[in-house]
Amino acid sequence: MNAMFGQELRNDETTFSRSIFSSEGVHAAEIETIFNSTWLYVAHAAELPDPGSYVVRPMGGDEAIIIRGKDGVIRGFLNSCRHRGMQLCRADAGRSSRLVCPYHAWTFDSEGKLVTTSYDQHYDKAWFDELGLTPVGRIDSYKGLIFASWNDQVCPLDEHLGDLRWYLDILFARTPCGVTPLGPPQRWVVDTNWKIAGLNFLDSQHALRTHAGPLDAVYKAGGPPPQELAKLVDRSPQITFPQGHGIVSALRGDAPPFAGWDEALVPLFEQTLSPAQFAHFRDCPPQVGTIFPNLSWAEPLLTVSTRTPPIHFLLLRLWQPRGANQIEVTSWYFADKEASEEWRHASHLVAAQSFGVGGVFDEDDMEAWAGISRSIRNPISRRVPVHFNAGRGMAPIENFSGPGTAYPSLLIDRAQLGFLTRWRELMGKAEEVA
Amino acid sequence: MNAMFGQELRNDETTFSRSIFSSEGVHAAEIETIFNSTWLYVAHAAELPDPGSYVVRPMGGDEAIIIRGKDGVIRGFLNSCRHRGMQLCRADAGRSSRLVCPYHAWTFDSEGKLVTTSYDQHYDKAWFDELGLTPVGRIDSYKGLIFASWNDQVCPLDEHLGDLRWYLDILFARTPCGVTPLGPPQRWVVDTNWKIAGLNFLDSQHALRTHAGPLDAVYKAGGPPPQELAKLVDRSPQITFPQGHGIVSALRGDAPPFAGWDEALVPLFEQTLSPAQFAHFRDCPPQVGTIFPNLSWAEPLLTVSTRTPPIHFLLLRLWQPRGANQIEVTSWYFADKEASEEWRHASHLVAAQSFGVGGVFDEDDMEAWAGISRSIRNPISRRVPVHFNAGRGMAPIENFSGPGTAYPSLLIDRAQLGFLTRWRELMGKAEEVA
């Protein structure tokens, strides 16, 4: 770790420099060391139903085309023509058997091969093999979640996800057909650092305060009273993984098992998951979490209207950096393919009402993230450290019912620390190289 | 002084490099060497009438909360939560006995002490004393004008203001109750360097040319004819101080004593000021000036309508830098507390009509400042020096009626040079350290 990062990171194991959340220099290093080196989420397989279906997605500081080939295989390419660098696909999504550059019409097939330059008489045939689209380093998927990396030496995806997979099954593969996105994603911009967003999805302290209004509406619609909720949160487990991932688990409390679910799904859950997974899902589901570096999910039991009973919905979020102080958010809602049309519709309604650019939860979270970023970058302010010291010294739960290291309260900072410790580890490797 | 600044500053004592007014590198050094080191104006005591009253004000590159405590004492704090750095107060002003962070609800009292984290069960009690709000280095006031500094080693405020205090009494403490702001300040943005604005308030050459239109209206409403005014200006004194402050004094000329004042105030002036101050105020008031680094005032005798006789008003201006080429202006109007309601209203009308974001004087000044900043930053243009050589070699007035070094014309550059000489001195110290 170089001197600059040393000063920022080494104060103390639960204390961090504000600069790691606001310095453009740190961010430039992150692009190399994290975003161009590790696995990044790019799409769900259900977004690419047919040969030629493609989506354009951010990957670190670049754009990738994720496309299903004629052969059914999903590949990823840099979204940039090999001739003069034109942005090949200028839309968010499409379907095409060939990718034709709009400038001079170099034409690539869905496997990335250069088919014609339009003026082949003036090009050496030998060059064609070299001038196909630039592929990503690796691309792989887990239960429909497609990840890619610019780094062809990256560890296997299974290793990157590690024990988190046990919980991902519960979220994305708990029925025979798995989940499917409810329409194209919402996209918006927040003036904050990507880590602030990912850490917020491991932070329960703020939830009881920032979201007091919506939680009161949930209570009025039949959810837990605020006092009860606070107690439940203080004894629900948080889970951390050596790869930096983390989970906010929610004890069910007094709610009946699988309240807020389409009842017809429950037998499918039981049939698809292992007994341990099923029990965990029933009693202490992985409600919120962050997959290192920049993917978060939530599957809360909520309502916005006091007249509508709470319902579950599944949210997936990508926090794509645009420099140190801005992110582009991509946000999908999912539902189990087997869920009824009505349940899915009701779930989608509450999802959009609560979590999204128009959601009553997110609107207050994002105001806080932007407020942090406005403040911590200033010359005096950035000298003051930030703290992740709640529950310092608390011991993990022994014999926890699932994998990962679990701690016995959601009101402490251990999962957030796990995320930052992983970040520190990777940025440290950068230093050894430099 | 490093090589870069040397080249910029050392051409000649009245010649300066354009880069000192436009380079981001120079500005970054100014933030450290000037804005984070010296006294900065933050508020007038009358803006904080009650315990818990606060305003949020820029201080260099940061924001400070200036708050009157339960104990009546005015304090200053970095506007950033000690937990994760959230911008604590997001509004311009307010009143509250406690400052509650909107993210996780850490709560600070009006003295800056951390009262609760909302989840105290997970925090070590020993940490509480260390985790109060970050205080400014020093805060002090002179006759209601509150100044603060990030630097706890800064010289005493009285030393910083020095002999200027004699004139500040004439402006801000000439009646028993002193002055009070006429409403909250105007705030706006100008694309220029902060020094160009401060220097303009010591520059009388431009006034006769740039403001020919409004000055003609003043003449038609009973003010001096332009020719007379020009002569008066050429023999009125300008005053400079070793701390960089400067004053544009205005001889009264043929106007009757205290024309344009609420007559009832005159006996109060005489009773409150020393005889020498009173005589100076009557014959040669400190009409315009700049307090180093970034505060200016004006108290001219003006009108905009040709049908309304000229009247006095008191203006105070903060030139807060946002980088080398942009400033945020905060602009207050003041009046003596004892002035009649009607006089105060009439003064406020003319004040807003002439000086402010909607004022007929300022609109032309600020166009000039922006025009300079557009031009001097360019690669060829920045090689050409700027000149402050009018009246070079002119001797100061001997036995001047007030403190400071006075020169016998307003059409020369000595007060501007005094400001820049002080700037050069401070930036030079920076060099010795570096």
Place this chain on the structure above:
Amino acid sequence: MNAMFGQELRNDETTFSRSIFSSEGVHAAEIETIFNSTWLYVAHAAELPDPGSYVVRPMGGDEAIIIRGKDGVIRGFLNSCRHRGMQLCRADAGRSSRLVCPYHAWTFDSEGKLVTTSYDQHYDKAWFDELGLTPVGRIDSYKGLIFASWNDQVCPLDEHLGDLRWYLDILFARTPCGVTPLGPPQRWVVDTNWKIAGLNFLDSQHALRTHAGPLDAVYKAGGPPPQELAKLVDRSPQITFPQGHGIVSALRGDAPPFAGWDEALVPLFEQTLSPAQFAHFRDCPPQVGTIFPNLSWAEPLLTVSTRTPPIHFLLLRLWQPRGANQIEVTSWYFADKEASEEWRHASHLVAAQSFGVGGVFDEDDMEAWAGISRSIRNPISRRVPVHFNAGRGMAPIENFSGPGTAYPSLLIDRAQLGFLTRWRELMGKAEEVA
């Protein structure tokens, strides 16, 4: 060449790093090495008809006033007051016998001499000679095209233009009175690199593809069928010059001689041009081209409406950089002074309909340039090279009918390579100095 440029430029003679089109570091070097060192187009003499007529034009990173003096001589000055640097002329054009600074009224005559400071009593007379406007290094013209340079050591303009002058005669001086601009120029902004624009005016591959729509309309209005056009383009010559200039020549094909011209002009062409120039103009006119570094022209035979026969128009374009990824375009239409009013009007209509910010050709070109600039700056994308390899190894035409080195197809990259080779040469000199 330093390490950075080496890596970017030296891969291969037809392969270039994307960074040369997007890096701010490369661009800062270009400002010094190219824009502040060579000749830049500033105006046509017909834009400055009278003594005191002036235009304000970009020159690299600065602005120049190009003004015709009382003596009829055209001069160029930095658009910045010698007093404090105020932008002297804030409009695009005007006419004035004196340039009066709007801030303190320093007054310069049309030869740039300081006439008065308005307060001359406070200035040493000896300073006046030194404080005139800052002149450009050199200014000269060729057949009405005025060029200036910040560099007073720049080579003579005739040497810079070299053999291109033979073709410039054909475009700008083919009648006794020469050409005149059709009104003030269009001005607009494109988010791209200046070299991408200049290279595009030497690129015919894209034309057949990107402009398929408008070319089809030309065909329907009586122009060549697309297949024929493609063949004609593949055997028309492109010409390159050692100074980096290039020409896209267009064989006339089956069109009658001087189709689309005001017939009355043809005898004037014959009388004014040399026989070789006249023949070349008739059979293979210099339809499109780029004058190094940032001036392009076009004189195509086009129509937009299928009901209106194709007509010629003459377009001149300045690609003024604003950093590495943005340009300011200034675009003039010209016509021969002797052309009839109706022909000129008809030419102007089609000109604006096809080439300009509202033109059906340009709208697609510029989308492509912006698309390239969006893509090539990204961290992974900028590692991939760009290719100018079409026709690599093709031999020049022997005994070509005009000066310069001509190649026998427009569908190859030799003129573009000529431009980039010159760029590489100049940037290499920068390296030897550094």
Place this chain on the structure above:
Amino acid sequence: MATVTEEARSTWHDHVSDAEYRMVMEFLFREAMLLDAGRLVEWLELLAPQIRYTLETPRFEMVQATMRQGEPSVCLMNEDMGSLEARVKQLTTPSLTLAENPRSISRRFVTNILVERHEGQLLAHSNVLLHRLRVGQGAPHGFSTQRTDRFAMIDGRLKLAQRQARLDEPMINTHSISAMF
């Protein structure tokens, strides 16, 4: 917009009287005044109990064929009276909202009002440019939207029964909406 047929267009103002046009126009202007002033409880009174309020935004999609397809859209809000009441409560209670305390400064520029009658009900198309400045943001955000509203007469007063709003912003350039269009 689908109801604006070629036929309807030529006979448009036979169907909707000047008084009806003015009633709808003034409804929309008064509604905007209430929303701008943060008088959201009063705004709720302008809605019919069966109110269906949706907000969506299009997505850029490349078209290869010769005919344009409709742009697919992304759901941003889908509200009924219950959820709107909950939003109003949150936005008007200072202690319950971070996004709107201090309250944003809003101005709705309502233009291009076209009114037609469709299946016996008044239908209005309008454009709204919402100029919204949130505290801490250096510049206001301009929300460009198009709306199709269906009205009902309830107890002799005009009420908004359905609003379909479309935001012209596939990548929303501000961190949250926290407003009604």
Place this chain on the structure above:
Amino acid sequence: MATVTEEARSTWHDHVSDAEYRMVMEFLFREAMLLDAGRLVEWLELLAPQIRYTLETPRFEMVQATMRQGEPSVCLMNEDMGSLEARVKQLTTPSLTLAENPRSISRRFVTNILVERHEGQLLAHSNVLLHRLRVGQGAPHGFSTQRTDRFAMIDGRLKLAQRQARLDEPMINTHSISAMF
């Protein structure tokens, strides 16, 4: 806005005839045309001699209690006929203005016009988006404003007797106003 009571709203267009609405609307549009064209001397003729013209802007203030307080406001302009005439003289005389020579390019988008009768006089509420490009600025500034105007009939012609304009911009993002709203 205080005069827009619940009662007034329900009976609004009984009070103001279509002809009166159109007269006020056309007044405001013609006024905007004159201001945009820099025909300020003609603009002065639209004003009643007793004209009172004010411009203010709100300030962000945190609210702790459950009820919102009105936003405090900052005075930006407060003009009478004398000061407006002086402004017009300055702005229309090239040698006397630096801010407006070259003249800025202005366009006023006037929307949301509501007219009511109050104490026998016509009162109009309107929103104005002033799109103003000043020479040397890279981008135009959009002034978002809300106005309440009081009219008087003088010699059979409508004149503006009072204008209260509110700019939606606590931190004004351009170096001066030098314009009328």
Place this chain on the structure above:
Amino acid sequence: MATVTEEARSTWHDHVSDAEYRMVMEFLFREAMLLDAGRLVEWLELLAPQIRYTLETPRFEMVQATMRQGEPSVCLMNEDMGSLEARVKQLTTPSLTLAENPRSISRRFVTNILVERHEGQLLAHSNVLLHRLRVGQGAPHGFSTQRTDRFAMIDGRLKLAQRQARLDEPMINTHSISAMF
């Protein structure tokens, strides 16, 4: 604008009936709807065969004298039916347009509509703020324009016979227009 004489102003609405005003207003709003929706072939049907469509922009020029001169202007577009048909074909054929595939997202805010009768024909002045977001651009571009339109009645239907549009942007801050105002 030259036709808006002092006389015309005072008697303005005698000349143009409410029905005529509303007909023109609805024409302009429906036209905007078609343009925003990319229904350009239908838009062509609103034009008279003799349509003359021009777009220009002013240029900043310093004035030394005491009187303001008119601003000189720069021609940006000058179209007839043939060139407009060619533009529509290009813009509506995905394979022929790069600038408009994917199609930009457009919203026209049409305001300040003043209608007068001039030499027997209806003439309308209006302002249009075109909010246009092109794919790949981080932010929309706001085109501020002023239009003077001349109408003709052809076979009992209102048609646009002439449009003179003025863009308020001497340095156009986007890479192409590719739109109609």
